[in-house]
Amino acid sequence: MxxxxxxxxxxxxxxxxxxxxxxxxxxxxxxxxxxxxxxxxxxxxxxxxxxxxxxxxxxxxxxxxxxxxxxxxxxxxxxxxxxxxxxxxxxxxxxxxxxxxxxxxxxxxxxxxxxxxxxxxxxxxxxxxxxxxxxxxxxxxxxxxxxxxxxxxxxxxPHTYPVxxxxxxxxxxxxxxxxxxxxxxxxxxxxxPAPPRKLNSYLEILIIIAALATGLLVFTYGIGTEYDELFIGFLITVGFCFAALSKAGLVAQVSTYTARHRHVTLVGAFLAAAAFPFTQNDDQYATIGVYILIFATVALGLNIVVGLAGLLDLGYVAFLGVGAYAASMVSGTPSSPFDVHLPFWGAILVGAGASLVFGVLIGAPTLRLRGDYLAIVTLGFGEIFRLAANNSDGSSGPDITNGSNGISSIPNLKIFGFDFGVEHTIAGFTIGRFANYFFLMLLITLVVVLVFRRSENSRIGRAWVAIREDETAALAMGINGFRVKLIAFALGASLAGLAGTVQAHVTYTVTPEQYQFANSVPPNSAFLLAAVVLGGMGTISGPLVGAALLYLIPNKLQFLGDYQLFAFGLALVLLMRFRPEGLIPNRRRQLEFHEAELSPGETPPPAALSKTGV
Structure with a gap:
């Protein structure tokens, strides 16, 4: 009927x-x-x-x-x-x-x-x-x-499931x-949302510039909050307002414009970051800025290993330590066992080269393992490095690292007569010691970003992604899995060594306690991995944003005392529960995480699948 x-x-x-x-x-x-x-x-x-x-x-x-x-x-x-x-x-x-x-x-x-x-x-x-x-x-x-x-x-x-x-x-x-x-x-x-309307190229570039300027303003305000109540209120406001702009479609629209003008976005982001020291009256917050860049650079190197190649490395901070120790030993410090004083270019090559060698030595016998087994082996390597550096004091082992005292009195860098340890006046602005190292670290971060971009879009980068998605299928298609994974491991280690070189000169002292798996002060392996996952694996901007948040927030939450890590861990749990793909996700991974939320029979649009994020 x-x-x-x-x-x-x-x-x-x-x-x-x-x-x-x-x-x-x-x-x-x-x-x-x-x-x-x-x-x-x-x-x-x-x-x-x-x-x-x-x-x-x-x-x-x-x-x-x-x-x-x-x-x-x-x-x-x-x-x-x-x-x-x-x-x-x-x-x-x-x-x-x-x-x-x-x-x-x-x-x-x-x-x-x-x-x-x-x-x-x-x-x-x-x-x-x-x-x-x-x-x-x-x-x-x-x-x-x-x-x-x-x-x-x-x-x-939404679609719900019957009980x-x-x-x-x-x-x-x-x-x-x-x-x-x-x-x-x-x-x-x-x-x-409807597809973003294509505007005049100059207008899109102006929107990108406005977004970068807003980001600089928000970061400068957050890092310069004068009291604890203001910083917590800042986190609440920024978090929910960003969610509002995201739901309104503005974030996706700006992301589309940045994808169309990648080079403009990269140069604009670099200039916005370079403007940060000029917004400060003293060197206080430039200190946090340079450590954020060190942390972010190392996280971006780890993103090659974890985000692109899919290798879970829990001892990655050890490569940062290898670079820092190697560079400090040739810096001319009196506490070094070697009477060598190389210029900056020599020290940075030694630091990156030492980390590269260790990456190959550790990766060659272990990268035939997969998943949890590889994670346990890399975790063991990180602890072995810390214990070896702690015991190389002349009594428990060879006199190389001065044991728990570490290598101290590391001199400031000098490049072409420019002393990074003294103040300089640029365009009427007084730039202090940490601001000098901020600019140097910004250049190194730019190099790492370019290496990541070129690697991601290369043949080897596509092989990494294939290994990450399905190693068995990749091997069946003729990809040499061991060689591809070893290249990722070695490249990620050398990038960590670059950052370690600058870290040694910024902190004046290198000690084994700085390179543990987990402690309350980043960078460490746990925080580095959290920065990659929190920011968005497989993207460039994701680990940079994740590292900035993971360094800045604990630094500002010190007033919580014993409850600091509890509050921080609770925030991470909630974020991973409601946004498991990260703050700035890879588009393909975002669709994978939210596949269950699609209505029965609904498929994601092909345009979304073709975008891999920024």
């Missing part, structure tokens, strides 16, 4: 139900509530939130935001802009090419979380909610209002947990 549907039934639009537990609010008032709440959030940032300046940032001034109020203002402004874009306001709607609803939720969450964190921080530091001025209460109410309105907006109902009553209680629990997580993601899921 055939069933007919009336015209009235066909005219009824399909309406998605809001997530369980939310009060149903019509879409129109909900969008108005979120937009109005964003506008009022901006206004509330100009009010006094507390009566005393004892809370850092001075939140007592009417008409001028201070400290954490600036972060709430930025999140509120983004919420208001996305709300106006959802109404199709001409000139504003272009900021959300992938839709506004999911982005609006994250922006409202950024304002709500930052404002309420500030209110609780004020109460905790000053001794109770009585220390809040009316402006603080207003900020809390309007951000909560905006967040409730944003949550009431429609969301994409079989015959399964065990544990299996049923896992299915229900997975479905709940999928529904939660669906509430914050963006619409399917």
């Amino acid at each position: 055939t069933t007919h549907t009336t015209t009235a039934d066909n005219a009824q639009p399909h309406k998605e139900k809001p997530p369980t537990g939310l009060i149903p609010i019509p879409v129109g008032p909900a969008r108005a509530l979120a937009t109005g709440g964003g506008i009022l959030t901006v206004v509330s940032a100009f009010l006094a939130w507390t009566w005393t300046a004892a809370f850092p940032g001075d939140l007592t001034v009417y008409g001028y935001p201070g400290g954490l109020q600036w972060l709430v203002l930025i999140a509120g402004a983004l919420t208001a802009l996305l709300g106006l874009a959802s109404y199709g306001v001409k000139g504003i709607r272009t900021i959300a090419p992938a839709g506004t609803d999911a982005a609006l939720k994250y922006a409202a969450l950024a304002a709500f979380a930052t404002a309420w964190y500030t209110l609780f921080a004020i109460s905790d530091k000053l001794g109770g909610l009585a220390n809040l001025e009316p402006g603080g209460w207003i900020a809390g109410i309007v951000t909560l209002t905006a967040f409730i309105g944003a949550l009431a907006l429609p969301f994409q109902r 079989d009553e015959e399964d065990s209680a544990w299996e049923q629990f896992k299915h229900r947990t997975r479905n709940a997580s999928t529904i939660f993601k669906g509430a914050f899921a963006a619409e399917t």
Whole structure:
């Protein structure tokens, strides 16, 4: 029997139900509530939130935001802009090419979380909610209002998996947990974005420059936060605002432009990084900058081994130590057993060459292993290196490394008469010692990036990817797996040796304790591997961003004391749970991780499969 549907039934639009537990609010008032709440959030940032300046940032001034109020203002402004874009306001709607609803939720969450964190921080530091001025209460109410309105907006109902009553209680629990997580993601899921519109080349380049300038501004602000509460608020705001921009489609759109103008992006990123020391009044934060670059360079070298070739190396930090020890021994320091003083070019070649030799010596007998077995062997090599350096003190072994005292008094580098250890004036700016090494390390990072790019796009790079995806199939197609993996191991080791050369001269001292598998101070093997996985394996920018975050955040979270690693580990677990492909993922790996989220019968677009990320 055939069933007919009336015209009235066909005219009824399909309406998605809001997530369980939310009060149903019509879409129109909900969008108005979120937009109005964003506008009022901006206004509330100009009010006094507390009566005393004892809370850092001075939140007592009417008409001028201070400290954490600036972060709430930025999140509120983004919420208001996305709300106006959802109404199709001409000139504003272009900021959300992938839709506004999911982005609006994250922006409202950024304002709500930052404002309420500030209110609780004020109460905790000053001794109770009585220390809040009316402006603080207003900020809390309007951000909560905006967040409730944003949550009431429609969301994409995802595909869920049925629960079989015959399964065990544990299996049923896992299915229900997975479905709940999928529904939660669906509430914050963006619409399917249209392909980015091709603009004039000069306009696309201007957008890239603006994105790089914004990145420099955000990094400079974050690294220069003056007190602990401000840095935590900064992390909350930046994290949720970045998620909002990503859901709005802006991040994907800028990524498309950078893929079209790779050389412009590379030069622009290099110039933006080079401008960082000129934004600082002293050498304090240039110190963090140079260590971030050392950490990032080593992580990028490890990305060749792990991200491209798929070899799990848990002792990679040992190659950094080999380069540092080798370069320090020929630097002319009185604590070196060799009376040799080579110029910088000789020292850097010795450091990279020593790491290359050790990479070949360790890789030749071990790279026939796979998976966990290879990981255990490389972990053992890392510990052997540290113990050997610790015992080479003249009593437990040969007198080469001075044991636990290490090699000290390493002189500063001099290149063509330029002394990296003294201040220099460039264009009216005073550049200190760490800023000098920052520029040197930036050049080395650029070299490593170029090596990575050329290797990735070469024949050997495609062989690495084939080995990573399926070694058995690659061997069947005629690829010499052992030789290809050995090249990756040796190249990654030599790049770590380059960074180790500079590290030895920056720190003045090289000791075995600097090169452990895991400790609270990066770089170490655990942090290096986390930087690659967190940033995005197989990409260039991923490990650089991951290394910067993994070095900067623990450095800024030292006030947590014994809870520092707990908070840091919890953040990593949550990030890997909700974004397992990394912050800047390889496109193909991103599709692999989220293949289960596709609807039954749905296939990823061919255009997405052809892109490998940046």
